[in-house]
Amino acid sequence: MLPPQPAPSWLIRMVVVTALVGIGAGIGGLVVSAALHGIEHLAYGYSVGTFLDGISQAPPQRRVAVLAIAGVIGGVGWWALRRWGAPIVPVEQSIAGRRMPPLSTVINTGLQVIIVGLGASIGREVAPRELGAAIAGWLSDKAGVTSRERRILVACGAGAGLAAVYNVPLGGALFAVEILLAEISFATALPALATAAIATIVARIDVASTPLYTMPRFDLSPSLFVWAVLASPVFGFTALGFVRLVRLMEGIRPRSWRIVVVMPLVFTAVGLIAIPFPAVLGNGRALGQTAFSALMPIGMIAVLAVIKVLTTTATIGSGAAGGTLTPSLAIGACLGAALGGVWELAWPGGPVAAFAFVAAAAFLASTMRAPFTAIVLVVEFTNQGPALLVPTMLCVAGAVTVSYLLTRWRVTGVA
Structure with missing residues (x-):
């Protein structure tokens, strides 16, 4: 006996929601990338070259002053957010079913972008992942998908955010299925690949398509x-x-x-x-x-x-x-x-x-x-x-x- 076939309305809804998750995550990655680069150039006073070029050419006292300002912004910002804002919901908890509070999530990701742009020694990838997951969770709730479908879409949104900000579509898709979902199947792989690809295309409005690191090709020795x-x-x-x-x-x-x-x-x-x-x-x-x-x-x-x-x-x-x-x-x-x-x-x-x-x-x-x-x-x-x-x-x-x-x-x- 053949298994029940999916209804056309369900298929159309999932295609639309998946595409919107990819677009939303791409916009989130685009905003994070543009804000980060703008803060870096403003803080260290350079217009061309890499971040390392900018901080190397900046006077030593400027590096200290900028990091001190980053510490004040981060310290006051996170103290206020954790005291008066809604509790932050990590991506992993959102995948498990909890809703990410929109305002607290945006403020939390904004603080991350600001301190990394000012030179804080910490990764920036959590911010686009949180934005992508929050957008995916909101879209899933609006579309009325099942709890399993929501779980997959939220993980895909987080992976797509990573893909968008670093221009790593396959890496972002794998991040969703291998790390966040720990399940590689058609149900997880297809939306992960689609959302990561769409997000990467959207983010390329600002994110360069060139590799993050420059190195020559090598042969095996x-x-x-x-x-x-x-x-x-x-x-x-x-x-x-x-x-x-x-x-x-x-x-x-x-x-x-x-x-x-x-x-x-x-x-x-x-x-x-x-x-x-x-x-x-x-x-x-x-x-x-x-x-x-x-x-x-x-x-x-x-x-x-x-x-x-x-x-x-x-x-x-x-x-x-x-x-x-x-x-x-x-x-x-x-x-x-x-x-x-x-x-x-x-x-x-x-x-x-x-x-x-x-x-x-x-x-x-x-x-x-x-x-x-x-x-x-x-x-x-x-x-x-x-x-x-x-x-x-x-x-x-x-x-x-x-x-x-x-x-x-x-x-x-x-x-």
Whole structure:
């Protein structure tokens, strides 16, 4: 007996709602991107070039002053929002069925964009994800879809927001199905692909279609292949340490009026650190490009990785909301460039930037616990060809395995 066929009205409604979710998420990503770039240029007084160019050319005292202002805006803003606004509903809770309060969500995402634009050392990807999820939830409620359909659409809206702001359509779709829904089926894959594609097209009004990071194409070398296998446990171990440190800082961050004092102090300290190390500012793109360019000594790149860990976790510990996607990628790329540079002394044959690429994917996969999404994101971020996929897949598999086993042993009391 054939299964019941979907009614044409249901199909039309789902197609329309899915398309509207993609359009809404694309507009959200477009607004986030435009606002972020405008704030960056205004804060650091540059009109052309990258964010790293802007902060490097700005006077040192300006970096400190801008970060101090970011701390004041963030501290006062989040204190007021958490005191008088409706409680913030994270994307994961919205997927589970809770409604995201519109005004609090917009203010929360706006504060994230402002502090990242001013140079706060934290990821910007949470803001477009929250906007995309909020828009998808509102549209789902208006359309009267089922609870399962709403769950899928909200996750797709969040993934589409990520796709829009970074121009990573496949990565955004995978983020929705692998991480948020943990279900790969026709019911999840089709709307995820459609919404991410539509959002990316809409956001390209402002978001450049060029890769986020610039690096040449590489060929596979025996040196890189062997290194990827041997170094993978290092990235799994260090990524797990970073995740635990982030969780520790989330647990101790101020939740009352103290945020008004703590956040400006922490942000000012980050600004002081940025006087000799400007690449640690922002969401991690500047530091990631530094690693992929491989223009610094490997010792300095390793130092920058450690500093980025400290500034990002301190920013989270100060009470700021934001993500760790691009900071994780940058930290992994720096670790890979440093370790790869040392490996090159013993076995030449692999460009340092290639080591950075492989390590970035492995570290990101371990922090996200999402190997497929991490690999696709790094490929889309860099527009790298398939030549590095085999060592990258092996390194990701080894790193995620180590991270998973260490987590399991700790939970069960073996370690």
